Each structure stands twice: as C-alpha cells, then as structure tokens.
Amino acid sequence: MSPTIDSPSIAFDNSYAALPPEFYQRLPPTPVSQPELIAINEALARNLGIDADALRSPGGIRMLAGNTVPDGASPLAMAYAGHQFGNWVPQLGDGRAILLGEVIGEDGVRYDIQLKGAGPTPFSRGGDGRNWIGPVLREYVVSEAMAALGVPTTRALAAVRTGDHVMRELGPLPGAILTRVARSHVRVGTFQYFTARQNHAAVEQLLNYVIERHYPEAAQAEIPALALLDAVIDAQASLIAHWQSLGFIHGVMNTDNSSITGDTIDYGPCAFMDSFAADKVFSSIDRGARYAYQNQPRIAQWNLVNLAQCLLPLLNEDKEEAVRLAQESINRFDERFVGNYLTRMRAKLGLVGEQDEDLTLISSLLNLMQTHSLDFTLTFRQLSKRSATDPFAPGGTLHDWHRSWQQRVGDEATAQEAATRLMQNSNPVIIPRNHQVEAMIDAAVHDGNLAPFQALLQAVTSPFDPAHEESPFAAPPRPEEVVTRTFCGT
Numbered sequence: 001m002s003p004t005i006d007s008p009s010i011a012f013d014n015s016y017a018a019l020p021p022e023f024y025q026r027l028p029p030t031p032v033s034q035p036e037l038i039a040i041n042e043a044l045a046r047n048l049g050i051d052a053d054a055l056r057s058p059g060g061i062r063m064l065a066g067n068t069v070p071d072g073a074s075p076l077a078m079a080y081a082g083h084q085f086g087n088w089v090p091q092l093g094d095g096r097a098i099l100l101g102e103v104i105g106e107d108g109v110r111y112d113i114q115l116k117g118a119g120p121t122p123f124s125r126g127g128d129g130r131n132w133i134g135p136v137l138r139e140y141v142v143s144e145a146m147a148a149l150g151v152p153t154t155r156a157l158a159a160v161r162t163g164d165h166v167m168r169e170l171g172p173l174p175g176a177i178l179t180r181v182a183r184s185h186v187r188v189g190t191f192q193y194f195t196a197r198q199n200h201a202a203v204e205q206l207l208n209y210v211i212e213r214h215y216p217e218a219a220q221a222e223i224p225a226l227a228l229l230d231a232v233i234d235a236q237a238s239l240i241a242h243w244q245s246l247g248f249i250h251g252v253m254n255t256d257n258s259s260i261t262g263d264t265i266d267y268g269p270c271a272f273m274d275s276f277a278a279d280k281v282f283s284s285i286d287r288g289a290r291y292a293y294q295n296q297p298r299i300a301q302w303n304l305v306n307l308a309q310c311l312l313p314l315l316n317e318d319k320e321e322a323v324r325l326a327q328e329s330i331n332r333f334d335e336r337f338v339g340n341y342l343t344r345m346r347a348k349l350g351l352v353g354e355q356d357e358d359l360t361l362i363s364s365l366l367n368l369m370q371t372h373s374l375d376f377t378l379t380f381r382q383l384s385k386r387s388a389t390d391p392f393a394p395g396g397t398l399h400d401w402h403r404s405w406q407q408r409v410g411d412e413a414t415a416q417e418a419a420t421r422l423m424q425n426s427n428p429v430i431i432p433r434n435h436q437v438e439a440m441i442d443a444a445v446h447d448g449n450l451a452p453f454q455a456l457l458q459a460v461t462s463p464f465d466p467a468h469e470e471s472p473f474a475a476p477p478r479p480e481e482v483v484t485r486t487f488c489g490t
C-alpha cells in the first residue's frame, strides 16, 4: 500500500526544507498503534485550505497521527539550541516534533504544520519523542484561548490519541499528538545554534530567511540585521505587554521558547493567574522563580540580548560599533514594553486619552488586588459591570480607588459609556482557568471523557461574550479548587 494514498490533499509549499542540511534532520514521524480523533479546528483548517472532513476521515486521522505522510510534505526536525533557565544548552532541537511542511493560508500568511509528539528524532536526547494527552489538551485549549483573546500565538489544528501509553512520573499515560500551526517555529535558539558553532554563513542564511518570511520591510533598511532586531524587539515587547494585561504566565521563557515572530509558543506549565500576585509562579520546575509574572518583561529582554549577540557580526564589521548599535536597540525594549502595557491597561480601565497619573492609577489597583488576593480576570470585569456586591462598591476594598478612577473617567454619561465599551472589549469574561484545565485533563485521562475538554474549548474561544457572565467557566476557583502548581508534563 502506498503510504500517501488516502491522505487529505494539502497544498504544501515548503521553504524551510530548502535551507541547507545543517538546519534540520529529515525524518518521518514514527507510526502509532491505534489513532483516534480528539478534535479538529474547522475554522483553522478552512484558512489553510484543508478540508476538515478529509482530516476527520480514517486517512486524515492516520496522517494526524504520523502513520502516513501526506503528498508534498517534507518531514523534518528543526535544529536549535537555547538557554534553559539561564543555562546554556548547545543542542536542543525538535526532540518530539516533526515539521510536515508549510502552506499559504487564505489570509496570505505562510504557516508551518507540525506534529508534536510524533516520535523520537536525532534531537530527542534520551526522551521518547512522545506527548501524553494532558499537555496536548492543555496546549489545544490555551493556545486557542489566546488566539481568541487576540494574543499572537501558535494554533491547534487537531489532536489525536495514539492508542499507545507513554511513561511519565505519574505512571503510564495515554499518548496523544497535537497538530500545531505557527507563522514559523524559528526561535532565538535557532540563531544561537549556529552562532555557537561559529557557522556565520548559516546565521546569515537564517537572517535572510526570517526577513523574507516575516519582516520583508527590513530588507530595505540600511542595516537589515538591525531592522530585524528592532522588529523582533517590538514584537516581543507587544507580546509580553499583552500577557501581562491578561495575567498570563508562560512558565518556561527559555530562549528556545522565544519566537522570532513574537508569537506565544511552547505551552508547557503555563497558567492564567486567579488571585493576583506579582511574584506568582506556577511551573513545578521553576524553583528559582525565574519566570514569575513580574519577571516576564525582563526575561524577554534578556532573551533578546541573546538574539542581538548572534546578530553582532551582521550589524557592523567593527565589533565595538556593532555592540553599540545592538545595545541601543536593546535599551529601547523598556520604552516599547511600557508603551504597549499602558495602552492595554488603559483600555482595561476604560481610560480614554493619556494622563501622567495613569500608571499610578493602574499600579495602585494592582497593589490593592494583591493585598486583598482578588481575582485578576474577575476584578477587571467587575469594574465594567458593577454590582452592589463587588469590591468597588461602597464599603468594598476597592471603593477608595474607585473614586480616583471615577474622577479620571469623568461623570458624564457619554464618558461612562465609552469607558464601559472599551472595558468590555478588553477584559475577558472567560480565560482557561487552571482548575478547569486540570479537571478536563482528569476527565480525559481517567474516564476517557472529552466532553469537559469540548465545553471548556467552546467557552474560552468566545472570551468577551457577556452571555458567559454567569457561566461556571467564568467563576474563580473555590478555595479547595485552587491550583498552585502546573507540571511541564513532557
């Protein structure tokens, strides 16, 4: 039987596979025992010109499980390196992911299609190359929630069970594969991989590739590498501001998990905060609290310094001048981040225009929320909704703050209405709360029940819908439901 005979037709147009051989290792996914469909993302499939029914067919499911390779794919594992928790690791790479190839979406954007959990590769470093259903469902729900919230992110096209078990600390767990779609999987660590090997030709090839694919305007700049660095700094500053405005904690902001496009990538032990605390950490492996909520901007900048270091030889022949240019760009991160952060936080508070005291108003609210352990998502929502029992009401812990806010917004009905509209479109009703995420994973693992996954997915993909206001997914956890740790689960 031909391995490709019944795969869905996908209009692959592969560019990464045309790069020199040191950029990747070519290999197909490793087949699994008994593939079964978990979910298909129809809207995303449509944008990629892939027939969702074909994905759902037996041939489609075999392809999503890696049991067949579709026509036109050039399966490969990408090479990269990275700093993990600040420690240099000269070789990481796709140890459990296979890039099938790229397609041009209806939106004109080129997308990678990757199977995550598709078996061992030369980069597996002793790992099994597999994924269990927990991280697959978590990434599916959280990445689709992020997309619906308007945050740049990789997407989930599909998930399948493999019918095999994978061994993890928790014991044998059901295996699964996520089909991930990304504007690209090039990371800061991809540049680092070649710089560490002093392969300057490859750094330049990667630069040209990234400019052509993601930042074509940089090609016209006097120093294209500098324009690229500035563009990535902008993209990351905007991304991290967006995370902060939603109380999102990535959890593993290693340089290999820092995307060149400024997308959220590699959802591991990530979490949205329930009660606000600036120093909050969820990841069970982040013992030094390196990736705490409040550290995220600083860490993003640290990652960008590593990118800048890779680009130095392409900035100027004179090393000192190259360092000066890079430093100048890196120094702009703060200003870019704060600008983006203020824009997002002003919108969350319904503040029109800019006033000098706005940052104080924002910070004093966050301080009060921390003091009183108030729920991040719900508190902002309560400000736009207002009821007699919320903390902004007379006698509530935020009542004094509310008076300053009221002064800033103004008393006129039109000002109030504009503020409310702005707030309702900036403050989600629903985010994927940890206790709900854990509950849906539990149901899938222990009862094979996917209904909680489907219900949560549906809720988080219309996060601003006021109809959800009374939904159980909008409610913060009860004290006994609070999740304080997330596991990498790899």
Ligand code: AMP
Binding pocket: 092, 093, 094, 095, 096, 097, 123, 124, 125, 126, 127, 128, 129, 130, 131, 252, 256, 257, 266, 268, 490
């Ligand atoms: P991550 O934590 O997903 O960012 O992965 C960090 C590195 O470990 C990457 O090189 C992964 O490919 C690799 N890795 C993670 N889990 C596995 C696994 N189960 N088998 C092989 N490699 C893995």
Ligand code: MG
Binding pocket: 256, 257, 266
């Ligand atoms: Mg990673």
